[in-house]
Amino acid sequence: MEKVVAVAVGATRPAICSPSLAEVDFRTSVKMSGFFNVSRLRSLQPIKALEESATASVVQESAAISGNNLCQNSTVAKSTNILWHKNSVDKRDRQQLLQQKGCVIWITGLSGSGKSTLACALSQALHWRGKLTYILDGDNCRHGLNRDLSFKAEDRVENIRRIGEVAKLFADAGVICIACLISPYRKDRDACRSMLPEGDFIEVFMDVPLQVCEARDPKGLYKLAREGKVKGFTGIDDPYEPPLNCEIVLKQMGDDCPSPADMVETVVSYLDENGFLRA
Amino acid sequence: MATVGNSTNIFWQESPIGRLERQKLLNQKGCVVWITGLSGSGKSTLAFSVNKELYSRGKLSYILDGDNLRHGLNKNLCFSAEDRTENIRRVGEVAKLFADAGLICIASLISPYRKDRDACRAMLPDSNFIEARLLVDARDPKGLYKLARAGKIKGFTGIDDPYEPPLNCEIEIKQKDGVCPTPNAMAGQVVSYLEEEGYLHF
Numbered sequence: 477m478e479k480v481v482a483v484a485v486g487a488t489r490p491a492i493c494s495p496s497l498a499e500v501d502f503r504t505s506v507k508m509s510g511f512f513n514v515s516r517l518r519s520l521q522p523i524k525a526l527e528e529s530a531t532a533s534v535v536q537e538s539a540a541i542s543g544n545n546l547c548q549n550s551t552v553a554k555s556t557n558i559l560w561h562k563n564s565v566d567k568r569d570r571q572q573l574l575q576q577k578g579c580v581i582w583i584t585g586l587s588g589s590g591k592s593t594l595a596c597a598l599s600q601a602l603h604w605r606g607k608l609t610y611i612l613d614g615d616n617c618r619h620g621l622n623r624d625l626s627f628k629a630e631d632r633v634e635n636i637r638r639i640g641e642v643a644k645l646f647a648d649a650g651v652i653c654i655a656c657l658i659s660p661y662r663k664d665r666d667a668c669r670s671m672l673p674e675g676d677f678i679e680v681f682m683d684v685p686l687q688v689c690e691a692r693d694p695k696g697l698y699k700l701a702r703e704g705k706v707k708g709f710t711g712i713d714d715p716y717e718p719p720l721n722c723e724i725v726l727k728q729m730g731d732d733c734p735s736p737a738d739m740v741e742t743v744v745s746y747l748d749e750n751g752f753l754r755a
Numbered sequence: 756m757a758t759v760g761n762s763t764n765i766f767w768q769e770s771p772i773g774r775l776e777r778q779k780l781l782n783q784k785g786c787v788v789w790i791t792g793l794s795g796s797g798k799s800t801l802a803f804s805v806n807k808e809l810y811s812r813g814k815l816s817y818i819l820d821g822d823n824l825r826h827g828l829n830k831n832l833c834f835s836a837e838d839r840t841e842n843i844r845r846v847g848e849v850a851k852l853f854a855d856a857g858l859i860c861i862a863s864l865i866s867p868y869r870k871d872r873d874a875c876r877a878m879l880p881d882s883n884f885i886e887a888r889l890l891v892d893a894r895d896p897k898g899l900y901k902l903a904r905a906g907k908i909k910g911f912t913g914i915d916d917p918y919e920p921p922l923n924c925e926i927e928i929k930q931k932d933g934v935c936p937t938p939n940a941m942a943g944q945v946v947s948y949l950e951e952e953g954y955l956h957f
Contacts, residue, residue, distance in 0.1 A: 599770055603772045620852070626762055
């Protein structure tokens, strides 16, 4: 039995924006709950408003001008003589400006599990609420930042590491950054989690059976993989390691799947309840 | 489906919320302010001042500082010529993403080679790459020139590695009568440019 639910999404006026976004009537059809099970495996403490950014910085302008900079030189990774520069506008200021808290929503799952579909729908829903988001899609990043990487194991690790680092920068900038990529290895996803302050990394697992993804095969890749034309394809001849303890699981049970609107509602509720949709 | 770079079977995913929608939300236009100059020329100071001035006007900006990025995204790079090129390429790509997101992205790094800066310029659509050159006497705030002159650092820009100044940049910050402008004055010059070019409103 289908139920039509009309949801009015009221967009709040951002602190920095002159034209306000109009209220939008958002009609969506919702399947009855027997078709899917949406669970949140973690309930985190609300984000503290005065949380420090991992890259927070304060400038001592007079010191810089006079040449008496008090920063310590350091050796960082492969480079020596790297300073940490401090900045007077920090994450908290940007969050006040945007009336939201920056974070990373990391959507993981098999090819065809609906990651990009969710990312786009989520971005749209949050935009209608006056929130600034940005999608880092695995495929899109391979057109630019990660164009020098292949699908070898070490390059997959580097691909995810770089996206994690960029997502961290976006979160520090106050943006709700939606990363969507297969990211099949647990270790790599956990490494990205550890880059961010506790609670700012929100892992969303698209728990869709392989046969459903393969039946969809939106890019024709499963077909190519089964024919042996694509090697090392996740789910076919390369493993996917599901999260053991993530914030949101979007699980499909039975033959049907939740609508993007339902999935979006789950994620938006999580963000709301955990304080990300206000400064 | 396409072969892109070193990967095959890569698609381009479109989103209904694009650059224009975000610019409307933020009431500004995303762009990259690329601050280039010798070590100690005041790039970071300028970046912080511009950032502060933009914030005071309710505009969202973010600094990509060369040194800071070497703590994170670029921590697997050193200062060899190839790694400098890769460092700048990655910063350029990230700056492009930030500009696409609607932010005024302030990149501050020596970026000594013209070819690499021009490659970043080419990444940005619609002339949204604003190169700002600092032409002031370099100080030695980090003690690096001293180390370089003592031969303890090799390949240091300005000592034993070249700096290729821009031939045609959008903003030049110069000394006036031998005096370095204050950070506020320098920031004012940059922010005025952004205002005149229409970046501070949708």
